Amino acid sequence: MTPSAFDQFDLLASRVPDEAVTHSLAEDIAVQGARIALITLDNQLGASKPTTLGPNTLIELGRTLETLRDRAAAGEIDAVAVTGKPSYLVAGADLTTVKQLGEPALGTQMARLGHTAYDLLADLGVPTFAFINGVALGGGLEIALACTYRTVSAAAQGIGLPEAFIGLIPGWGGVYRLPRLIGPEAALRIMIENPLSNNRTIGGREAFDLGIADALFGAEDFLAESLAWARDVLAGRTSVQRPHAVDPASGDPDVLSRWDMAAKAARALVAVKTGDAAPAPAKVLDVFEAGKLATQKESAELEVRTLTELMQTPQFRDTVYAFLDVVQRRGRRPAGAPDARLARPVTKVGVVGAGLMASQLALLFARQLGVPVVMTDIDQARVDKGVAHVHSEVDKLVARRSLSADSADRVKALVTGSVSKESFADADFVIEAVFEELSVKKQVFGELEAVVSPECILATNTSSLSVTAMAEDLAHSERVVGFHFFNPVAVMPLVEIVRAPRTDDAVLATAFVLATSLKKTGVLVRDAAAFVVNRVLLRLMGEVTAAFDEGTPAEVADSALAPMGLPMTPFTLASMVGLPVAQHVSESLQAAFGARFHVSANQQALIDAGIKGLWAPTADGGKEIPPSTMDLLSFGDSPSSAEQVLRRCQDALAEEIGLILEESVVAAPEDVDLCMILGAGWPMHLGGITPYLDGVGASERVNGRKFHP
Template identity: 55%
Template sequence: MNPDIFADEVVTHALVRDVALPRGAGTLALITLDNGHDHTRPSTFGPRGLTELGEALDAVAAREDIAAVGVTGKPFIFAVGADLKGVPLIGDRADAAAVGRLGHDVFRRLGELRVPSFAYYNGAAMGGGVEIGLHCTYRTVSTGVTAFALPEAFLGLVPGWGGTYLLPRLIGAEKALKVVIDNPLAQNRMLKGPQVRELGIADAIFDSADFLEESLAWTARVLKGEVVVDRPEVDTGKAWDDAVALARWNVDGRLHGAAPSYVKAIDLIAAAKDRTRDEGFAAEDEALADLIMSGELRAGLYAFDLTQKRAKKPAGAPDAALARPVTKVGVVGAGLMASQLALLFARRLEVPVVMTDLDQERLDRGVGHAHAEIGRLLAKGRISPDKANRLTALVTGSLTKDAFADADLVIEAVFEEMSVKRAVFAEVEEHVSAECVLATNTSSLSVTEMAAGLRHPERVVGFHFFNPVAVLPLLEVVRGERTGDEALATAFATGRTLKKSCVLVKDAPAFVVNRVLLRLLAEIVAAVDEGTPIEVAERAAAPLGLPMPPFVLMGLVGPAIALHVNETLHAAFPGRFPLSDNLAKLVASGKPGVYRPDLTLDPEAVEIFAGGDRPSTEEQVLDRALAALADEIRLMLDEEVVAAPEDIDLCMLLGAGWPFHLGGITPYLDRTGISEKVTGRRFRT
């Protein structure tokens, strides 16, 4: 392997010490994985670190005086997988294959020692960090573990150091596919310690406060025969095949072949039931080599880097020292979005949140919805009874806005109409302090116009959340023409506390995500208006692997909202966002979309869109849609709606579900040549 590829590797050392086990069970050689940094720089595996671990395992394997070998991590971190910094520099398939073989050669020694091996998952474990434990004879996990995953398919890889072979043979194909396929597809969902135990990955779970001590005591009992680990027999027959078939159907329906890593991972798990360990590991090596050399991985790493770095240091954000403390929040409105916002503020800020609305019935319904969600969190074990009681007490309602008198931030979530929102802010300003930040959750209206006429327009800021509020991580922070640095800094600080990824956006029609999505939707709807069948237009976007087809998305957000945003954009850019008479007719009909609840097309809705005589093919629809996206994004950058193309990519990844395997929307348009064809230049150099 070319040594220059991983020249910047931060080596994770394998620190070995002897531990005298209780109950006279003998000596355990405990290997601690530690890169010498605190928990903010997790331990990863590069070639030098793997070589050092291999040497440590050679040394303990040669000893006759130990009863077992254990592996754990530094405080809060077990290990988070391969060092990916050097991967984009690999230009030779032989080097790519060598990365897979080295990990297998080292990790498998833990399963081939003359004594039992134990993995003690004390903290975050991802990728290779999970896999090193799978090679061990036994595993324990801490209750404090909040990030446990095999996220490789999400990035464009497969769990290639034993994950696709060992995990299904340990817990069965169905559960393994949940970890390897379903969770990455669900915005890279993480497992927590109790879930790791429930799935059967860990044999025991212990409280985080005394985790290592309890794990060592359990190890002693296992070695003495006082504890027998009984694992259910894995069904390698029809159940295995059915789980694989379901996973294939799910991935094909979601991604339409656009992400080869998911297909490759399923193939490996499907074959694992009949392969020997050597065959399974060799197949993983070949799959890794293919994927490391693919453009998909480069795209996934770019997207991952954006979400891990740029999202944490938003471009253009003011000095955090200017932020004001938020000790109470007001929410104007008591609809579904308002209730979601109230609950989010209460959970994350743990401050009083008061909702207002025009009548008691609506107010009670909104507050009740927030309280009911708290009850559901309690029922699922996500929060304790004490926490549920405290959160319930924090969310209250009032029919009068004088309840906002001591609020530090008030956010409106009322009807998307400028006159309504201006009237709300004018009324709120009569009751709040001069320092209180006024935030609007508008999806498309001008923040500057909304603040006009107020005594303190500098306090108004856009705070655009995405639905569902608790799930989607993006928060578009919109700076109006007169928004002050203090209000903006408070918005960013609050967004961080809410655990949202904030992007600074200029006050422009529909901001970023809705503007891009509506340009895409406008082209698709225009093609249907011209005579393209709805199902053909829907399939046209399938190669992108978006979370849902355009007309399904329209049904989710609601045709009326789609029409309203379209009208806003048409008013600003009539040449690029034409109004659809058919969409207006659909809204007037009262139908929730073109699909029925069973996701079959509604014949009456189809009839509304019928009549065009210039149908297009799928390829033609996709070409025009992508050309429109390239055009719109270039205009947005020229208008300085955001600081750089990376911010548009970040918004689309976190707010619109743009697939990680495509990287970002701008590099995708660059790779496919569309950006140069349409705009004459690439978005990124």
């Protein structure tokens, strides 16, 4: 028997005997004279279990490809195609497996294994096709990039290279092949901008528009149409044009300049998004830049070395915990959620309010649920403005090719407005998004109870007020639940689901099922002021603001948290949230919990003067506090250093999270981590906020013990 190139990896595979293997199921298909060997990647674990890539999977794929290479050489087949089980091509590397490869040599072997398999696919002796029928992430997309041609389903979702988000690089050829296929700017959008923007992915239509795929087909007959298209390509009846493709090896000055400018812009984005505290995004760019004039083989060697290095970093281990254990596992199995079978159907939604938040909610419900949504407000002008905003956002989705014209028309038709709450009479779920004032919300709920059905669920999008108090005067307070979204609604994946003392299980179950249907992650929180995310954030911001008020220079106070790599500085966050909103929540928290929540007189002075933020831009692109703003402020004489502010904030966070857990606001530290990652953009490379506080010693300094023993 001829030795296989994959025999060298058998020891690596033996280290992960429990791997859920994604099998390479090969069959010959004759398509009007074309003989195509079709590989279907399938773990045979049912529709809900994503296919992934571990050592045993890659070895099986490689050996299957070796057999097909020999058959191609013998003239038995004309082409090879790769597709996946329904809804998945491949969801990327098996991180559970990768996490087990603690020794550098094993990490190197894993990196080389991927290249050995993908290089074979790229040079099989006959054309190769990838039929991207669903999720294609990381190594899954890199399989497609290694093929000669690609088709994609219009229904496919979850396409991308998220490695920078999880502490790695696209190390199986993606960082080399993608920019040559679609251009450096678009490639870095996929490899840097999207991963650092809440791990955004793209759909099939956008993948086609960018040039990742050569053809786009509908979901219903995707495989048949892809095979017919492949036949026509093989027969020369269809030619493939790639207008976005570039070749830096050609020496074209324009291409080389674009490459450099794209890298520079991406590095600036990484600095803004992570404060350069996370190593992986910078490493992606290092390999991208080094690969500009390299051969594919030279880039592969650099990718292997870089992957090996990154797999040994504490940031990667922390990211795996945050992504795999918290976001994936904890997020999909929320603690305390009732049996989903108790959930009630939701066939019509009401939104009280027609402002910006209400409009975002209306669009989300209409687009994701496909049910009628009615918005109300106190006058027709406000209602019309809200509905018009929804329509304009739908038009933007069409312009970005994220939504077809037909789908856009359907979404627009689902969203209507009214000045009468009588329009909610047949609604199953009504959510209020009105002014953050308890008396106003109680009045709204009282008016709603008079018109809705007995089974209708009443939800509040409050960020800090008592859900219990809102419901206390209702005849059926058990129907009330908190359903707190984060801004911007379309982007932020968290919903804090608030159970008041009388909220019943059917209502709560409906809320969790609804969150999932909206493609959000629901976390159960007890009814306590500001719940989790805003309580933690406001404690953090309050400490920075207090240090500033005490006399710490603004630049020192605002940059002190840079080692955390947060998405934005505290003062920038305050201006984005809105100083009045931040002040209002701080006042609510101080009223609930006392003086540990700082209410800033300086911030109130800015609000009273109509100033929206501390910083103002300068002509050279920097920032400053204008003299007119400084004249409004007063300071103490106890300045702190950046190190002192950072330690102060760490200790405050440890104290507040300890109290949140002591009060049973959530079930466990993992739930705090989940809330902060998904609701506040807490950096993945820090592994969640509670492991970070353990690591810097704050948990033990303040609470006498770690959150994670």
